[in-house]
Structure formats: C-alpha cells, structure tokens
Amino acid sequence: MPNEHRVCLAYEVELGYQVEAPDADFIFNVQPARTPRQRIVHDLLTVSQPVARHEYTDPATASRFLRLRAGVGPLTLRYSGTVELTPFHEEPERIPETWIPNLPGEVLPYLYPSRYCESDVLNGFAMSQFGSLWQGYGRVQAICDWVSSHVAFVSGSSSGTTSAAETLRTRQGVCRDFAHLMIALCRAINIPARFTTGLDYGADPALGPTDFHAYVEAYVGGRWYMFDPSGTAIPMGFVRLASGRDAADAAYASMFGKVTPTTRWLGIQPVTASDGVLRIPVRVPHAISTDDGPPH
Known part of the structure; x- marks a missing residue:
C-alpha cells in the first residue's frame, strides 16, 4: 500500500446515562473494527461502574460488541483509540x-x-x-x-x-x-x-x-x-x-431497562502515522475500500 494513502486518526467517545432501575443491560458498539487495513494503534475503554464486561467480535463484519449490566445511578462509558488506515484505492x-x-x-x-x-x-x-x-x-x-x-x-x-x-x-x-x-x-x-x-x-x-x-x-x-x-x-x-x-444491526448503543441518556461527546482528529507523516484526509476521485478483498 503506497504511503500516501495511509492516514492515522485519534478519536474519543464519552456516553453518559442515568440508570433508574436495577439490572439495566447495555450493548455498545463504539470500538473500531480490527481489519487488515484498519490497524488499532491504541485502544482504551473505561466504564464508571465496577461491573463485568463481556466482549464479542462478529466474525463476518469484525464489529466489536461490548455487553454489560449496570446498577442504579450514573453510568459513563469512555473510549479513546488511535487507528491507522491503509485503504485500498482503485480507478472506478x-x-x-x-x-x-x-x-x-x-x-x-x-x-x-x-x-x-x-x-x-x-x-x-x-x-x-x-x-x-x-x-x-x-x-x-x-x-x-x-x-x-x-x-x-x-x-x-x-x-x-x-x-x-x-x-x-x-x-x-x-x-x-x-x-x-x-x-x-x-x-x-x-x-x-x-x-x-x-x-x-x-x-x-x-x-x-x-x-x-x-x-x-x-x-x-x-x-x-x-x-x-x-x-x-x-x-x-x-x-x-x-x-x-x-x-x-449497527446501533452504537442499545439499552434494555429504565435508562435515560444524559451526555454524548465525540471527537476525532488526524495524527502522525507510523511512518512519521501527518496526513489530512481529503476527498478523492478514487474508489476506496478498507476491506482486504478476495483471497489470492
């Protein structure tokens, strides 16, 4: 993959909720999929309540699901990650x-x-x-x-x-x-x-x-x-x-129980890639894919 197609992005997500009854279940999908063309450089997820967390990755789509059961009171999920993309480019x-x-x-x-x-x-x-x-x-x-x-x-x-x-x-x-x-x-x-x-x-x-x-x-x-x-x-x-x-099939958060969303904050910005170059994503006339394509 030519270096000029490589971009690195850092993003953060904060989601806040007020759980109003016990045993409220959540399914989150805010973590980046791991694919051959989407490499996770840094990955950190925290939850404000000390509850068990269960993760599942869909083998077909690489979607990452996080499941947890929360107690009454405030619940805040925070995620930060850095992802390096090396998308495939082709003439349409x-x-x-x-x-x-x-x-x-x-x-x-x-x-x-x-x-x-x-x-x-x-x-x-x-x-x-x-x-x-x-x-x-x-x-x-x-x-x-x-x-x-x-x-x-x-x-x-x-x-x-x-x-x-x-x-x-x-x-x-x-x-x-x-x-x-x-x-x-x-x-x-x-x-x-x-x-x-x-x-x-x-x-x-x-x-x-x-x-x-x-x-x-x-x-x-x-x-x-x-x-x-x-x-x-x-x-x-x-x-x-x-x-x-x-x-x-692709909600960033699903709630089951008496829950009120309170806050939502997201941020994303380009950062220096592994080759030491900062590239800003731009619109291009090419076809772009982060799928690795058919086996050879």
Whole structure:
C-alpha cells in the first residue's frame, strides 16, 4: 500500500446515562473494527461502574460488541483509540459488479430486503432509474449521486423508524436515511450493500458537533467500497465501527431497562502515522475500500 494513502486518526467517545432501575443491560458498539487495513494503534475503554464486561467480535463484519449490566445511578462509558488506515484505492472504471454466483457466502444477506431497506418495494423505481447503466462501480456511484441530489439533509426530519421508502417519498432526512435509501436501491438491482457506522470526520461544523455517522459499503469488484450519500463527511477519514443490514444491526448503543441518556461527546482528529507523516484526509476521485478483498 503506497504511503500516501495511509492516514492515522485519534478519536474519543464519552456516553453518559442515568440508570433508574436495577439490572439495566447495555450493548455498545463504539470500538473500531480490527481489519487488515484498519490497524488499532491504541485502544482504551473505561466504564464508571465496577461491573463485568463481556466482549464479542462478529466474525463476518469484525464489529466489536461490548455487553454489560449496570446498577442504579450514573453510568459513563469512555473510549479513546488511535487507528491507522491503509485503504485500498482503485480507478472506478476498473471495478465491475460481482455476479451473484461469485459472491462469498457472507455477502449474500446484503442482497435481501431488510427492515429499513425495502428493496423489494423500490425494485420498479430502481430498475427504471439505474437498470440500464453499466454494471460496475459507476452504477453504484450513480445511485449515490442520485440520493445526494434528490434528498435534502434536514436535522430532525426523520425518526428511528423511518425507512428507505419513506425517505424516497419525503425527500429529506439525516445520514441514516440517506444510507438506507442508497442501500435499498442497490439491493433492488442485485448489488449487495450494507449499512456502516463511523464518525463524521470533516463534516461542516454548521451541522452540529462531531457525531456518529452512517455511510454505505457496496460489494463490487470483490470488495466492500465506501460511499457517503449524505455527502457530509470525508470517506478517507471514516473509521469503521460496525456494519449490518441496516441501522437495526449497527446501533452504537442499545439499552434494555429504565435508562435515560444524559451526555454524548465525540471527537476525532488526524495524527502522525507510523511512518512519521501527518496526513489530512481529503476527498478523492478514487474508489476506496478498507476491506482486504478476495483471497489470492
């Protein structure tokens, strides 16, 4: 991997809650996935209550789940990490679609409709808009561009249950909704696509403080390539946290019990990479993937 593609990012997350009844359960997903192209240099997670913690890593997506049961009172989770990314870059015109018979088994679930990505409902629309385009990366980019230009980013315009079909109808939403719509349109024309979370590196401060960010990975050319249909952040600065069929699979925090969220703070910044060079993530015309691709 050429050094000029290497970037290193340090990020912090602090999540605070008030637990109002005993035996409240939490599942967190704020730690970066460990992949061959996403190396964790530093990793520290603390929890304010002295409770048992159980970790699980999904073998298919590398998503890292932290499970714990908290007692009554305040609970604060703090995470800090430094991650070095060496993403794969490719010229878009060199990336064909991967035919269904050639898809790895773990990719197959991302062909199907899911709760928030009703690709079956949107099949007719997707085929009329994108069905005749060249079957490669460019067709995925066309879907991404269409969503970017036809949906307005409006904070507070959707809810946690808004689906892709609703976003297509209202033509407004936040990053989660842009991602769901793009995923549904990709799946509707037989392109595997998944919902992925990170932090919104490079987002306009006018949109608010640093936050978690939803983007899309589409499986073409034997790799998961990154797309940001909301256009609010810089893909070269995306640290992958979790991936799934839609937002239901990739929440940064899930609470079970009587719990009130109290605080949420996130920060991310580029730092010096292992070769001693500080590189600032920028927008590039290349296709970018932090997936290691097919075996050779």
